[in-house]
Amino acid sequence: MMYTIEELKALKQFYKNQLLHDTVPFWFPRSYDEENGGFLLMRDQDGSLIDDDKAVWIQGRATWLLATLYNTIEKREEWLKGAKLGYDFLMKHCFDQDGRMFFHVTRSGEPIRKRRYFFSETFAVIALAAYAKASGSKEAADYARTLFGSCLRYASGELQLPAKFMNTRPSKGIGVPMIMMNTAQQLRGIIGDERCDQAISNWISEIESDFVKDDIRCVMEQVTPDGRIIDHIDGRTLNPGHAIEGAWFILHEAKHRNNDPALIQLGCRMLDYMWERGWDKEQGGILYFSDVYGKPVQEYWQDMKFWWPQNEAIIATLLAYLMTGNEKYAQWHRMIHEYAYGHFHDRVHGEWFGYLHRDGRLAQTAKGNLFKGPFHLPRQEWYCYLLLDEYLRKTR
Secondary structure, eight states, X not given: OOOOHHHHHHHHHHHHHHIIIIIHHHHTTTTBOTTTSSBOOEEOTTSOEEEOOEEHHHHHHHHHHHHHHHHHTOOOHHHHHHHHHHHHHHHHHSBOTTSOBOSEEOTTOOEEEOOSSOHHHHHHHHHHHHHHHHHOOHHHHHHHHHHHHHHHHHHHTSSOOOOSSOTTSOOEETHHHHHHHHHHHHHHHHTOOTTHHHHHHHHHHHIIIIIEETTTTEEOSEEOTTSOOOOSTTTTEEOHHHHHHHHHHHHHHHHHTTSXXXXXXXXXXXXXXXXXXXXXXXXXXXXXXXXXXXXXXXXXXXXXXXXXXXXXXXXXXXXXXXXXXXXXXXXXXXXXXXHHHHHTBOTTTOSBOSEXXXXXXXXXXXXXXXXXXXXHHHHHHHHHHHHHHHHHHHTO
16 A cells, blocks of 8 residues: 555654654663763663673764764754764774774773774764764864775775684675665765765675675675675575665665666665565564575574664665655555564663564563664664655655
């Protein structure tokens, strides 16, 4: 069933209300660390603190969120103040002497762990760019672009990171072109960078040529360096929510390029393939992992429902519907929206639980840890609100 204009208006208001009166207030200002800077984000159902350690990539994400709310929704001083807490903490405590960023630090910023990837850096790029726009800081803008340059060198292999595996079975993941595409989209949209357009085109080409398998209607998570399927248990593992996130990044790019038809078609193919493989036809919701050939998956949480794949599917289906008018995407959006807000949303304390069993039972109550924080859910609500607002303005 297609959405009526009145239904779209109601959805727009719903996402705005959830964002500003439910999701964001759960985190802020209670998570501002006035003493040390940054944010205390490892929180239980009621907002009480579980741990005071800090995940660097989520410090970046929270900084991006607050600065973005300030830039696009309302110039609230409390949001700018919070973004400065995050910016200052990132710059003072989260970079090692070799220029790489930590992954996990103590409350005061003492390093605990570095990872073998550069995702902390990508989230710092968008955090610094958003803070630069909000505050007018040239220093933040300059460093955002410098750090993006480092990420480009990591992504190309010019800068080498420590290897996790031996080179017996070389592979590459869709995560790098995906996260770099969205980092470049954010940087371009916030403060601009002339390197972004061509780089985004290159990453889209890599995803289409090496990871999208039209013959078996699938988007792979890992492939060989030349794009072949690795027929081993890790190589066969699919992450539907991740591929659906990549689908909406490409649809977003299509929208940026005046509704580029080839990119719309690519993004919709990716969404179609991974909805078919990820939507739980018995219980509803997006499953975490599946196998490309239907074989057993190694990870024991493969049939759980995590929060973030639902967020990405909500964005992707709404964006696909508004860009194509295809009734199928309206139906899928209704299905994922109703499932997610019916099962993950905490009507008592606000925000979403992170982890459900396949049948929708709560697996644990944590709303913040080293991997979950104020990003996927508020980004979804923010993006969908602005998307609907723009669409409805054009249809008047």
